[in-house]
Amino acid sequence: MIEVRDLRKVFKSKRKKVEALKGISFDAHPGEIFGLLGPNGAGKTTTLRILSTMLTPTDGDARIDGVSVKDNPMEIRRKIGFLSTETGLYDKLTGEETLKFFGKLSGLEEKEIKERSDFLFSSLGLEKDRKRLVGEYSTGMKQKLSIARALIHNPEIIIFDEPTNGLDILTTKTVVDFLLDMKLKGKTVVISTHILDVVEKLCDRVAIIHRGKIVANNTITELKNEYNAKTIEEVFFSLVNFEGEK
Ligand SMILES: Nc1ncnc2c1ncn2[C@@H]1O[C@H](COP(=O)(O)OP(=O)(O)OP(=O)(O)O)[C@@H](O)[C@H]1O
Secondary structure (H helix, E strand, O other): OOOEEEEEEEEEEEOOOEEEEEEEEEEOOEEEEEEOOOOOOOOHHHHHHOOOOOOOOEEEEEEEOOOEEEOOOHHHHHEEEEEEEOOOOOOOOOOHHHHHOOOOHHHOOOHHHHHHHHHHHHOOOOOHHHHHHHHHOOHHHHHHHHHHOOOOOHHHEEEEEEOOOOHHHHHHHHHHHHHHHHHHHEEEEEEEEHHHHHHHOOOOEEEEOOEEEEEEEEHHHHHHOOOOOOHEEEEEEEHHHHHHHH
């Protein structure tokens, strides 16, 4: 379970100060896909980077299975699988060697690496490409391998920043189906996206984030009811416009 409480983040440079997060709170539960939805610059990546201990909050805290990201970042890293838009891969390794390398870094035994790799290559549709060099992979194949890399150690908590960005509809479907399967396995999944279609297909609950604040947080059905909207897109526009008028 993820508990986020009053997270604040201020980026300061010599010339300016950006208040990226102005007090973000939400919970995400096992067996649930929680979506952070928001326009460019809203604070989605900053939130997920704090959850994954890549950034420290200026104030507030987040707990993952009771462990604070501030107090115990090393334990948090063992608990989570984090996919960022900058997740790196090495062109000169094959897909299989990539998972072996990151599996060893996570302290897994050869047998576990083999079992996890077989599962991940097969469920992400990369089986026939596992022995090819990553340098020869397409964008979609690289994204699927980055997902496999993030989950080699079978974490209970999955934190994915923009998992379907730049993917075609077939690869998007593979990733969406894969995450739905993770949810059925009882994992806690948090994703960020600005692709509304993905939110509708994937998320049980959505927090709409705008200018560093959560302006709505509910199930998709409840949000549509609350804003008298047929689609999540309508909900999104009424909230973002509403905020803009203030
Ligand atoms: N390292 C940084 N230094 C200064 N400002 C930053 C830094 N990282 C993010 N910001 C600022 O914080 C705000 C939130 O950025 P963030 O990347 O979290 O947004 P986002 O919702 O993920 O947007 P996008 O959809 O464009 O990725 C923006 O104003 C951004 O310019």
